[in-house]
Amino acid sequence: MNDNTFGDTRDSTLTAVPTTGNWERDTLEKLVFATVREQRATRRWGIFFKLTFLGLAFFALWAFFDFDFTGSGSETLGRHTALIEIDGSIEAEGSGSADVVIPSLNKAFADAGSVAVVLRINSPGGSPVQAGNIVDEILRLKQAYPSKPIYVVVDEICASGGYYIAAASDKIFVNKASIVGSVGVLMDGFGFTGTMEKLGVERRLLTAGENKGFLDPFSPQSNKHKAHAQAMLNEIHQQFIAVVRTGRGKRLKETPETFSGLFWSGAKAVDMGLADGFGTVETTARDVAKAEDIVDYTTREGLPERVLKKFGASVGAGMVKTLGPAARPALR
Incomplete structure (x- = not known):
């Protein structure tokens, strides 16, 4: 009885260890993926703001120099x-x-x-x-x-x-x-x-x-x-x-x-x-x-x-x- 009890306890302990390891790995993976997603979003916003700035700069130059795309020729x-x-x-x-x-x-x-x-x-x-x-x-x-x-x-x-x-x-x-x-x-x-x-x-x-x-x-x-x-x-x-x-x-x-x-x-x-x-x-x-x-x-x-x-x-x-x-x- 005692052997079986101790054996059962040992078996349950052994099966719990990998469960704890999987949880930590899943958490780390989630953190890594979240970081990657955040970096991608940051890059996308960075590209968006850069393109917006370039567009505004081009428009400002166009207005400043009064380019006439209707042509004067x-x-x-x-x-x-x-x-x-x-x-x-x-x-x-x-x-x-x-x-x-x-x-x-x-x-x-x-x-x-x-x-x-x-x-x-x-x-x-x-x-x-x-x-x-x-x-x-x-x-x-x-x-x-x-x-x-x-x-x-x-x-x-x-x-x-x-x-x-x-x-x-x-x-x-x-x-x-x-x-x-x-x-x-x-x-x-x-x-x-x-x-x-x-x-x-x-x-x-x-x-x-x-x-x-x-x-x-x-x-x-x-x-x-x-x-x-x-x-x-x-x-x-x-x-x-x-x-x-x-x-x-x-x-x-x-x-x-x-x-x-x-x-x-x-x-x-x-x-x-x-x-x-x-x-x-x-x-x-x-x-x-x-x-x-x-x-x-x-x-x-x-x-x-x-x-x-x-x-x-x-x-x-x-x-x-x-x-x-x-x-x-x-x-x-």
Whole structure:
């Protein structure tokens, strides 16, 4: 009995040993497989993020360098009318800036397939510097490509700086209800001296240079500074008038109100010689340029350009605030 009992105990012990070994091996195998699966998943995610990063980098480069996969060669575009749009204020940023418009103009004129350039303008005006730079480039391109006309089609409004640009074109087409004109210059700002006196606030401004506080809104406006600002506005106004007179020539029916800063409907602008007739981009391409196919050459800003320009604008605004008055001449 005792032998059998001890024998049974020994037998059960011997059979339990391999069971324990199998459990440890299974656990180790599970740990190894789990580690392998985790490493594979890590590699897959790593590949995914690398491909995503490469895709974003490629897209950023594409946007930054403004690659045009529609092509600009005449062999793919054929005979067409080139279109460039200016929508919004004529400022250092946006579709109305010289940095955006001028490259588009150069592409449009240089393309052998374009027979004419149409500049569609919807702008209330803006910077005389930006408008002047665009006008200078239009005049240069007209000399370089004498057989390729440039037309302007007015959308809702083409006033002040917008009309400054339009006047350099060969012909201007409007809608009868468009707003056209406003040949003038302004410099605006605010004065808070009366309010400060009522509140008992004292302005403490220190300058190096007797005129450095020119047009400071918290200081009284001197007659000398007002006269200087007015003379500068008159000078820029004469530059504007010269561009309009040169561009419109004998078509312009000049009156005392023409350069007063007033604006008119498109129908009235045609009567005054500020515009040549009625039309759209499509009718201008079909009936005037005789090239019905329209190709858009407008430079579209990508994300990197917008970020860089906003950074530059912030720095520039800080410099203007530090070095000069907030008020600046504007064609609007």
